[in-house]
Structures are given as C-alpha cells and as structure tokens.
Amino acid sequence: MSAKLIFRDQEFEVEAGKTIRDAIKECGLSPETVLPVRDGELVTDDVLLEEGDVITLVAVISGG
Amino acid sequence: MKCRKCSAKAVINMRQHKLALCKEHYLEWFLAQTERFIRKYRMFTPEERVLVAVSGGKDSLALWDVLVKLGYQADGLYIGLGIDGGVGYSAQSYEKVRKFVEARPGLHLEVVDVASTYGATIPTAARVTRRGKGKPCSVCGLTKRHIMNRVARDGGYDALATGHNLDDEAAVLFGNTLHWQVGYLARQGPVLPASHEGLARKVKPFCRFYERETAAYALLTGIDYIYEECPYAAGARSIYYKEVLNRLEAERRGAKLQFYLGFLRAREQGVFQSAQEQVQLNTCPTCGQPTAVEGQCAFCRTWDQVRERVAASSV
Ligand code: SF4
Ligand SMILES: [Zn+2]
Ligand SMILES: [Zn+2]
Numbered sequence: 001m002s003a004k005l006i007f008r009d010q011e012f013e014v015e016a017g018k019t020i021r022d023a024i025k026e027c028g029l030s031p032e033t034v035l036p037v038r039d040g041e042l043v044t045d046d047v048l049l050e051e052g053d054v055i056t057l058v059a060v061i062s063g064g
Numbered sequence: 065m066k067c068r069k070c071s072a073k074a075v076i077n078m079r080q081h082k083l084a085l086c087k088e089h090y091l092e093w094f095l096a097q098t099e100r101f102i103r104k105y106r107m108f109t110p111e112e113r114v115l116v117a118v119s120g121g122k123d124s125l126a127l128w129d130v131l132v133k134l135g136y137q138a139d140g141l142y143i144g145l146g147i148d149g150g151v152g153y154s155a156q157s158y159e160k161v162r163k164f165v166e167a168r169p170g171l172h173l174e175v176v177d178v179a180s181t182y183g184a185t186i187p188t189a190a191r192v193t194r195r196g197k198g199k200p201c202s203v204c205g206l207t208k209r210h211i212m213n214r215v216a217r218d219g220g221y222d223a224l225a226t227g228h229n230l231d232d233e234a235a236v237l238f239g240n241t242l243h244w245q246v247g248y249l250a251r252q253g254p255v256l257p258a259s260h261e262g263l264a265r266k267v268k269p270f271c272r273f274y275e276r277e278t279a280a281y282a283l284l285t286g287i288d289y290i291y292e293e294c295p296y297a298a299g300a301r302s303i304y305y306k307e308v309l310n311r312l313e314a315e316r317r318g319a320k321l322q323f324y325l326g327f328l329r330a331r332e333q334g335v336f337q338s339a340q341e342q343v344q345l346n347t348c349p350t351c352g353q354p355t356a357v358e359g360q361c362a363f364c365r366t367w368d369q370v371r372e373r374v375a376a377s378s379v
Contacts, residue, residue, distance in 0.1 A: 025314075032310040035076075035276055035283065042075040042283060044065040044084060060279035061231070061306055062121055062293060 003053035021045035080318035107267040112222035120157030123227030144177035146185025149295025216264035231275035246339035260354035
C-alpha cells in the first residue's frame with residue numbers, strides 16, 4: 001500500500017490512506033511551502049492518498 | 065474539501081482565511097482581492113500608467129497578468145542581468161517573459177540589458193569592484209533600483225509595481241525586527257511614495273497574498289514561469305527567514321498574516337514615525353536620481369569604476 005511524493009529531484013514513498021498534508025510533514029517538508037498536484041490538477045492537502053497516487057509537490061518559495 | 069461558494073472540489077485551501085475554493089472561484093477571488101488592495105492602499109487608479117518589473121518568476125508575471133485583466137494600463141520592464149550560473153538563468157528568465165508577452169498581443173515590454181547598456185554583466189561588475197563578498201546581490205540591487213527608477217521616469221509612469229508577496233514582506237519585516245532597524249521599518253509598506261521629483265511611487269499589489277497563493281494563481285492560469293532561483297539566491301537570509309515563518313505558520317495558521325498586518329496597523333498608528341529619517345536628498349549630477357550623499361550617486365560611482373576596470377583589464 002503506497003503512494004509517491006515527488007519534490008524537486010527527490011522521491012518519497014509514503015503509505016496510502018493518510019492525508020497529503022500528513023505525508024508532506026512526514027517527509028520533513030513544510031506543507032506551507034508546496035502545492036500538491038495530482039494528474040496535472042492542483043488538489044487540497046486534506047485529500048487522502050490512494051494506492052499508486054503520484055503527487056508532485058510544486059515548491060513555492062523564491063528568494064533573493 | 066469543497067469550494068465555499070459552489071461546493072465543487074476545491075483546488076486550494078487557505079487556512080489563514082478558513083477559505084477553500086474551486087479553480088473558477090479562486091481565480092475570481094484572486095482578482096477581486098488584488099483590486100481591493102490596490103484601492104485600499106491607494107496604489108494607482110485606472111487613469112494612471114503602471115510599470116511592472118518582471119523577472120520571469122511567478123509573482124511578477126502573475127501580477128502583470130492580473131493588472132491587465134483588471135483593466136489597468138500596465139507595461140512590463142525586464143532587466144537582463146547577464147547571470148548564467150551554469151543554468152543560463154538570465155537567458156531562461158527572459159525566454160519566459162518573451163513567451164508571456166507573445167501570448168498576449170498588445171502588451172508593451174521594455175527591455176534593458178545591463179551589459180550592453182552599462183558595459184558589463186552584473187557578475188562581472190561585482191567581481192571587478194569587489195563589492196559584496198563574492199555575491200553580486202549588492203551591485204545587482206543597486207543597479208535594478210536605478211534602472212527601474214530611470215525607465216519609470218523616462219516613460220512618465222505614475223507607479224512602479226513589483227510582485228512582492230506576503231512571504232517576501234514578512235521575511236524582510238522579520239529581519240528588520242530581529243535587528244531593530246527602525247529606519248527600515250518606517251519605510252516598509254505596500255506603497256512607498258515618490259521621494260523625489262520625477263520618481264514613480266513604488267507599489268506592491270500582492271503584498272497580502274501568501275506565496276503559495278501567487279504560485280497557485282500562476283499554475284491555474286497556465287503561466288509558464290522560471291522555477292529555478294537565481295543561482296546567487298541560494299543560502300540567502302531571506303529564504304531562511306521564510307522557512308522559519310513557515311514553520312510557525314504550519315503550527316499556527318495565520319501567523320504570517322497577523323505578523324504583517326499587525327505591523328501595518330502599528331505603522332499606520334505612527335509607531336515608527338519618530339524613526340522616519342528626514343534625510344536631505346541631493347540630486348546626482350550624472351543621472352539626476354536622488355542620493356543621500358553629495359556628488360555622484362552610488363550607482364554612477366560604481367559603474368564608472370566598473371567601466372574603468374573592465375577597460376583596464378582588456379588592454
Ligand atoms: S539573488 Fe540574483 S537576482 Fe537577486 S539580487 Fe542576488 S544576484 Fe540579483
Ligand atoms: Zn466554486
Ligand atoms: Zn547617479
């Protein structure tokens with residue numbers, strides 16, 4: 001039972017069944033600094049991960 | 065999670081506003097909010113001309129897109145810094161801006177290439193003047209400010225708009241507060257009135273949007289922006305401050321917003337008024353821009369030196 005989070009050039013395997021927000025935190029990332037995209041669509045982070053889901057996390061922080 | 069307005073599936077949840085919206089209603093909300101901030105802070109009117117500084121990043125391109133959709137007279141300014149950093153940063157960012165304009169007939173873009181206008185790229189200028197300890201950011205900031213002022217003045221623009229979002233503003237505020245730089249605090253705000261004859265006022269119409277909201281707007285409208293940072297931004301203090309504030313936000317929703325709005329309220333009440341320095345501004349004899357020093361301004365002095373040294377090293 002697993003889903004995948006992709007952030008920049010990193011990939012994280014996470015368990016399905018939890019919220020995207022919890023999964024993001026579990027990977028040591030801040031939910032405030034990313035936007036989750038599934039199948040090309042922006043989704044809210046309360047969405048429950050399903051088996052085989054691939055979520056791309058778009059980084060939103062820019063600096064300088 | 066459902067859209068508060070129509071119950072369709074939400075694409076974004078803004079915890080600090082307890083507001084989730086679908087794509088259609090988010091885009092509508094985003095435009096209406098921008099309009100509200102422009103009026104609330106009296107940034108500019110539909111009769112005035114606005115120059116938007118565009119970098120190829122999400123915030124500035126989204127800002128230009130929004131201002132045009134709202135019916136404002138907004139032109140763009142792109143400054144070619146000549147930064148490569150192994151990733152062709154400037155070339156790539158210009159490409160994004162060019163495509164943005166190409167897809168929107170009728171838009172006017174001013175382009176200033178630093179190297180061909182002033183004689184060196186930003187990294188070269190920083191190297192030969194040894195300003196900024198290996199980072200070109202100080203020369204870069206000085207140069208960008210000068211060019212923005214010049215183009216705004218020459219083109220008769222009333223306002224100069226930048227894409228700063230709330231995370232940018234809160235990070236600056238955090239740094240200024242940490243070091244109690246009250247002079248800077250007194251001058252930080254959504255609108256900076258023109259300090260000198262012929263200068264445009266500076267405005268930040270996105271200053272109340274979280275960074276993830278401007279990013280969501282760019283994604284949802286299909287704006288193709290440069291995702292990579294300027295290579296010199298790595299390790300910048302502002303990014304660190306943003307991380308700290310976001311850690312706070314994750315535990316306490318609205319912490320960033322409250323921090324910034326509380327500051328604006330205090331400022332409005334005159335808390336920082338005594339720190340408002342009444343510096344006498346002089347006019348630079350070379351470029352005509354205001355300067356706190358006597359004689360040539362920092363920009364003109366720096367670039368005279370750059371050209372001298374570049375010429376000397378090429379003979
Ligand atoms: S990070 Fe890059 S663009 Fe920003 S000031 Fe530094 S050199 Fe200029
Ligand atoms: Zn809706
Ligand atoms: Zn000058």
